[in-house]
Amino acid sequence: xxxxxxxxxxxxxxxxxxxxxxxxxxxxxxxxxxxxxxxxxxxxxxxxxxxxxxxxxxxxxxxxxxxxxxxxxxxxxxxxxxxxxxxxxxxxxxxxxxxxxxxxxxxxxxxxxx
Amino acid sequence: xxxxxxxxxxxxxxxxxxxxxxxxxxxxxxxxxxxxxxxxxxxxxxxxxxxxxxxxxxxxxxxxxxxxxxxxxxxxxxxxxxxxxxxxxxxxxxxxxxxxxxxxxxxxxx
Numbered sequence: 001x002x003x004x005x006x007x008x009x010x011x012x013x014x015x016x017x018x019x020x021x022x023x024x025x026x027x028x029x030x031x032x033x034x035x036x037x038x039x040x041x042x043x044x045x046x047x048x049x050x051x052x053x054x055x056x057x058x059x060x061x062x063x064x065x066x067x068x069x070x071x072x073x074x075x076x077x078x079x080x081x082x083x084x085x086x087x088x089x090x091x092x093x094x095x096x097x098x099x100x101x102x103x104x105x106x107x108x109x110x111x112x113x114x
Numbered sequence: 115x116x117x118x119x120x121x122x123x124x125x126x127x128x129x130x131x132x133x134x135x136x137x138x139x140x141x142x143x144x145x146x147x148x149x150x151x152x153x154x155x156x157x158x159x160x161x162x163x164x165x166x167x168x169x170x171x172x173x174x175x176x177x178x179x180x181x182x183x184x185x186x187x188x189x190x191x192x193x194x195x196x197x198x199x200x201x202x203x204x205x206x207x208x209x210x211x212x213x214x215x216x217x218x219x220x221x222x223x224x
Binding site: 041043048059108 | 148
């Protein structure tokens with residue numbers, strides 16, 4: 001089954017404790033992206049990757065890192081989480097960059113930073 | 115600052131009634147307009163990608179229209195059913211990244 005998986009689905013952590021949210025897709029998509037979703041706001045892009053070893057900042061990259069060592073995986077790293085990073089995070093992928101390509105979303109990771 | 119507005123923010127509709135809501139976006143440098151459906155606790159799923167002014171797309175009871183000159187798209191749902199309850203997101207693609215609206219939350223009352 002074609003899908004995007006994220007882990008963990010829920011995470012409660014404390015300020016400053018490094019964490020990684022994994023994202024994997026099995027559709028051989030080139031383009032992958034991380035978003036955060038906060039109440040009353042549209043999805044905001046954190047980072048994106050157009051292919052292996054090619055990553056770039058989105059609209060709200062501060063406090064986050066990513067890597068794309070393999071085509072299927074695109075982990076999101078919070079080196080020193082802070083309470084303002086409490087949010088719902090989505091990973092998404094598409095065959096190419098997203099101008100007209102449909103994005104496939106993961107199930108979301110709800111992160112709480114205390 | 116480029117902005118995508120969706121209205122209304124939320125909508126309660128009686129089962130069986132038809133409804134529609136709006137996505138407003140910049141009318142310049144248009145490339146594509148996406149509609150997604152996002153059920154609570156699930157992943158957003160693509161409904162339509164629209165690229166041409168005057169485009170009209172349909173999937174079952176859901177349809178969408180596009181006016182790129184005035185910068186709006188309507189999503190219509192005919193004969194609403196409980197399974198239509200979801201947040202409907204639109205996203206505008208211009209010269210830069212996709213810009214997402216905050217969504218219209220649709221609640222169908224039985």
